[in-house]
Amino acid sequence: ETGVTQSPTHLIKTRGQQVTLRCSSQSGHNTVSWYQQALGQGPQFIFQYYREEENGRGNFPPRFSGLQFPNYSSELNVNALELDDSALYLCASSLASSRSSGNTIYFGEGSWLTVV
């Protein structure tokens, strides 16, 4: 148990639709990141939020967007879904005392998205 919860666990969407994935961080954590893990691949960094501000973004198009709320929970939104968006989406949280690194990062169980 990492204390990071994600919903929904599985969902199926049609190409062109929009999806919202949700994440509840471990209590007290102020940093949340989202990763995409395609089948047979390692997770790829999408973006990160630190105290409600975007704090880094990976090589993903603008149709991938996110939010972090005052309670540090987070959403990942994907617009205009494509077949290649089918993947496991992982949320991760940590407590950053500043914008330094080396902190332990805890992952949720993920949301499996299938685009048909």
Next chain:
Amino acid sequence: AQSVTQLGSHVSVSEGALVLLRCNYSSSVPPYLFWYVQYPNQGLQLLLKYTSAATLVKGINGFEAEFKKSETSFHLTKPSAHMSDAAEYFCAAQGGSEKLVFGKGTKLTVNP
């Protein structure tokens, strides 16, 4: 840009045998390094992390990893494999932000 290479996408060992999973990083500045394990249809569980306090890092479930700067390596080992160790293992590097850069993973099979 930072990168992580895991040598061997599949490793198969017998129960009771040594487990060795290889990881090399590419960075001019030694990053923080992590090993995560992923069981089927689950998220990532942290096994251990290196943050420069000690080069030999002990983790959960009997795993340990040694940081070797001269070889830019952070290989994961376990003296005696157990059936429950069968899973996919990911090495990851972090430097300068909370972003993790992952390797492609190594699937470990443990044979009875």
